[in-house]
Amino acid sequence: MSMKQSEVLNLLEWSGAILKGHFKLTSGKHSDQYIEKFRLLENPIALDQICSSMADLYKDKNIDLVVSAAVGGILLAGGVGRYLNVKHIFSERVEGKMLFKRGFNIDPGQKVIIVEDIVTTGGSINEIIELVEQYNAEILGIVSIVDRNDKLKIFKYSYETLLNFPAQSWDEDECPDWLKKIPIKKPGSTGKND
Template identity: 40%
Template sequence: MDAARLREALVERGAVLEGHFRLSSGRHSDRFVQKFRILEEPKLVAPVAQAIAARFAAERPTIVVSAAVGGIVLGYEVARALGLRAIFAEKEAGVPVLRRGFALGPEDRALVVEDVVTTGGSVREVLELVRAHGATCVGVGAIVARSRPDFGVRFEALLEMPIESFEAEACPLCARGAPIIDPGSRRA
């Protein structure tokens, strides 16, 4: 799926929301990308996952790693497209861990996938987990990049959507008294 078709699919499904949002990172924004409008439809997830997989196939990943909750479906579908295993990190006491018998080791070449990247905090946590288990990260693939954080590895997003975000104390929407919505999966 190319960027133009992905943008069209997001808009058609009402996935690009406008308002005053507190993001998972704690930052505020006037727009929010509700990725579940894509992830809820297998006919859309499959081509998105195939496009991410195609960008990293030459890196020869051996496993796909994502973060719960939003990354589970995407990680699974990217792994399916590559013929690999998919695992996901879950938070325990605020720290991502591998549970459910999931394992990584020095022999693994992990492709980390994320739905929407804003600050990159969730991706960095997964990268730290991958490295803590001795595995190599071959890259980070995402559906949408709101920004371009430096992860120290190759980073590819299917769609670049630069959307400004603000620290809470510097948020112009807060200054205007706009009501805030908490749409994210992780609360600051």
């Protein structure tokens, strides 16, 4: 059974994943809150609960493959794949572009779900969607642990999240003065906006 949003929030708080300060997100936006997903993912009990809840959303969909992006998504996709008893593969960013490496492949017609950790703008997911579509696979859905945009319609496929966490974020030129006074931290990096 999928976790309630309050249970996911409690797990994030318990694991110390919700940070306060001035953060530059992977999307390039600035925020006063950051979710350090690895505080959650490093705990096997929490990881198992999250993956079980994600898999539960698709248990009756006859999924063939779980796809994610490196790095945080690898743990999630592996766990979700284990619960659904299917393979998982991940994309990697090479010279600014999402690619499948390591001999990963998708067969035409395979039923795929895309797993993500934190969604802010949806940019990385949309890149993965484009990549998966090149293989003529059938994307049955997208699922994330956290959606910072309150599930805005940013994907053309069905989208589920375990937790809506609509934290404010601003473009650099719109960053409020009070936040500019706090030193910027840039936790984690996908190489997307380095």
